[in-house]
Amino acid sequence: MTPLIELSGITKSYGQVDALNGIDLTLHENEILGLIGDNGAGKSTLIKILSGVESFDTGALRFCGNAIDPVRHTVKSARKLGIETVFQDKSLGESQSIWRNFFMGRHRTNAFGLIRKRHEKKEAMRVLTETLGLRGAGLSAGAPVSVLSGGERQGLAIGRAMYFNARVVILDEPTTALAVKEVDKVLGFAKALKQNGKSGIFISHNLHHVYQVADRFLFIQHGRVVHEAHKAEETPESLIATLMKWS
Ligand SMILES: Nc1ncnc2c1ncn2[C@@H]1O[C@H](COP(=O)(O)OP(=O)(O)OP(=O)(O)O)[C@@H](O)[C@H]1O
Ligand SMILES: [Mg+2]
Structure with missing residues (x-):
């Protein structure tokens, strides 16, 4: 093959x-x-x-x-x-807001070619809080990526990979910067990749x-x-x- x-x-x-x-x-x-x-x-x-x-x-x-x-x-x-990557180097898109970073390069637009801002904000937060279970105080759609903790940043990138259905x-x-509970989440995600083909x-x-x-x-x-x-x-x-x- x-x-x-x-x-x-x-x-x-x-x-x-x-x-x-x-x-x-x-x-x-x-x-x-x-x-x-x-x-x-x-x-x-x-x-x-x-x-x-x-x-x-x-x-x-x-x-x-x-x-x-x-x-x-x-x-x-x-x-x-x-191919979706969660980089070790966390400097990518630091000053961007969470929702913009989530949809970076793949914004959803309406019939007039305008970004569907409300929809994107809602979707980004849904993935981060409901799918990934992130609960941090600084987590809001409009906050800059720079306020996120190490684990939340990994979550953002992982959430993106899930949402856009990455193949690789x-x-x-x-897992380097993460607390035990967060490590489990990331390892669980990696294992789920395999189960999902x-x-x-x-x-x-x-x-x-x-x-x-x-x-x-x-x-x-x-x-x-x-x-x-x-x-x-x-x-x-x-x-x-x-x-x-x-x-
Ligand atoms: N932009 C760059 N300019 C110059 N040298 C670089 C650059 N990026 C990486 N290197 C060098 O290339 C080599 C490989 O670096 P790389 O970051 O790929 O290592 P790594 O295996 O990821 O290490 P680590 O486990 O510490 O993350 C190193 O010697 C590094 O110093
Ligand atoms: Mg490295």
Whole structure:
């Protein structure tokens, strides 16, 4: 079967820094892939390439077998393909209001081409409070994203992925800044992706979290894949041992 996403020989440099040195990665339909590696290994760079934030230097990126032109691959085109990302870097759209951020790039318009502001505000709040169960005091449709807690920001991005029915959801360190209860919510969401026939890439330094949600694991070090394994061959402890070996 044609993989959903296929990267081959991807390289990416930032000036003198070689962040990725020839990465091969395959993501199959209805598969959750765990991306594991030390600080600076290249995980975030890789998912920024997938989600259209950064372009790559050499190599090929295919979605459902179709080659993607790195120059034309943007956040918008990635979203059109159904790739939604919850970024580790929380600076995206900080000054925007919650409802605008939720519908960013996909506003609902009326017959006159005007944004259906009331409808969008209501929908954004419905997803955040009813679907995700967020209850924070600062949570109102018109408040800027910058007032949200770490968990609420993750919720906003996850809510967006759910609402727009993303095909692939990429979660970069979604549990790092969260309280235990919020962690459970995010892990539950990642597991629900699988049950709903979706695919995902899950990045975390907490290998117990990665083990819980992923079907397969890819270890990255210095911008290269150094180890690959299926869940059946691993335990959380063996993942930790492998990570130690490569760092
Ligand atoms: N915009 C940039 N300019 C210069 N170097 C960069 C830039 N972004 C990333 N790098 C470098 O590329 C390498 C890979 O970074 P990346 O953020 O992909 O790592 P990571 O695996 O996500 O690490 P972490 O687990 O700490 O989030 C690092 O050495 C980093 O310093
Ligand atoms: Mg990172």
